[in-house]
Amino acid sequence: MKRKDIIRLNSTPHIISSYSVVGKKEFQGPLGRLFDEHSNDMRFGRKTWELAESEMQKRALVGAITKSGIPANKMGWIFAGDLQNQCAASSYGLMDFDLPFIGLYGACSTFGEALISASIAIESKAISTAAVVTSSHFCTAERQFRFPLPYGNQRQPIAQRTVTGAGAFILSNEGNGARITEVMVGRIVDKGISDANNMGAAMAPAAADTLYRYFNESGTCPSDFDVIVTGDLASEGEWLLRELLRKEGIDLGASYTDCGLMIYNMKEQDVHAGASGCGCSCVVFSGFFMKKLMSGEIKNMLLVTTGALMNTGSLNQGNTIPGIAHLVRIEGGQT
């Protein structure tokens, strides 16, 4: 018997609240007014960019817990991750909550990975509520992965810009509105891409692998969904994913888009191929999609978060960039 990769959740974990915190450039983008909070100060009142990212996580989780109406000390486990080495943004940002903590790393796929892990924990009945938190920060990511900002490095046209943002979500075994009905954990896929400026190309094959297996096993096709959204392939990865699936006879069509193409004004904000970072898909999902799911405007969507699993040292040593993509099916409207 073949392994079943799609997990149908009997508990259909409900996303009962969410909260998004973003930086100035994200606020100036087309979704700006949909985010709960923004700061014009890239340090968010803290002394370093790294602690600013932790501060965003903290504010996002306080906001999501407050909206949920669940007392903080009755919350289940936190599932969190970020792009900083050793996921330090999450450790420093969330330690004051005194809640059981599961640290995750899936690069920019971490948001989907965290939704899956939290859903599975609720499905197991180990916990009845969970918090999901992910983040990224443009300045911390540039300093860590590329060059310190004062160096004034020229970015390539196919490069993506790391989003400054954090999103937090409260999941519960009961509630109304958006609910997670299926999840599929991604496999690591490496097609030999080694250009650190072209993450979209490195991650698209993983997204294609996950979506192909999902459609195949479920017997569905793209037109069965109101929205299929990846996060974040940006312009290079978006067309490559369409091409890869077209070769398998799957046309993603008009319902497909990518979070990395939504958060900035691509023509005016000088963001090259678009957005990326653990903070992109979570704030776009919180600010934009959650509202449409809660209202019932979106009834059925697939969220596929994509990550590039290298580090700077591995690239300097001549290795390729493995990718991964995790899928979450979310259904909206009143249950």
Add this chain to the structure above:
Amino acid sequence: MKRKDIIRLNSTPHIISSYSVVGKKEFQGPLGRLFDEHSNDMRFGRKTWELAESEMQKRALVGAITKSGIPANKMGWIFAGDLQNQCAASSYGLMDFDLPFIGLYGACSTFGEALISASIAIESKAISTAAVVTSSHFCTAERQFRFPLPYGNQRQPIAQRTVTGAGAFILSNEGNGARITEVMVGRIVDKGISDANNMGAAMAPAAADTLYRYFNESGTCPSDFDVIVTGDLASEGEWLLRELLRKEGIDLGASYTDCGLMIYNMKEQDVHAGASGCGCSCVVFSGFFMKKLMSGEIKNMLLVTTGALMNTGSLNQGNTIPGIAHLVRIEGGQT
């Protein structure tokens, strides 16, 4: 109602096989002959130390899958992590298995975190089998966290030595022998330690927090267990944990030990305070404790894995070292 922190698992996930791969120094230690495989070449035949760590993970998982008798393509999800930036050892080491992959980061607590995450996924019935893999490598850790080895840095007496090793475990919802009956996810605890050479002191308060809450909620005491083992506090953290719990009226007694004190000959191998690293507790558990659990010599033990959740940048910026400790109760003997 207070949140219940101890999760009792109805599925009692069985650890049906395990496999350990270690370096030369670990093989020369008192547990050397108990490990499945070792190499005198710190590069394990690969061109870099980083890829050597990936190679250890791969060999460990191949070994554990082979021992389990389950075909690789019928395996459930992999839960893995390591200490390399962005957990790269796991990504490069495990990508060829083509299995759904959940990347975890909990520093040296990752082994316990992975056992918990895999157990919860089995408890949820999403999967019936899972693989857990963690690793560390002395040379990659020194280069990344401290100094490149050729620099010849003097290590402080309270410093721990990162173990070169990888362990893999196959968990199943059915089987005999060692089974996971309870888990408790740790909270992040920060007592203000900022000395990167004294990780034991940074992690001991987290271990004390987890064990105190466990004994309190379960109504058990240390003498109810054949073994209580932490991984890895080493000599500094071991006595500090005893002291912290003694102040709460809990005497850990003779059944308590630490994986970081077991793998090397503390008098002869010049390892200062003892061992550490994601690879320490997993190979000690695989090589030493699994055999005693399978034979029934150990019937009831607590494994508490401990992690220090900082990175080098956060310490250079003057931050403290948050710690975390995850608890897994494992019962042995025939069911």
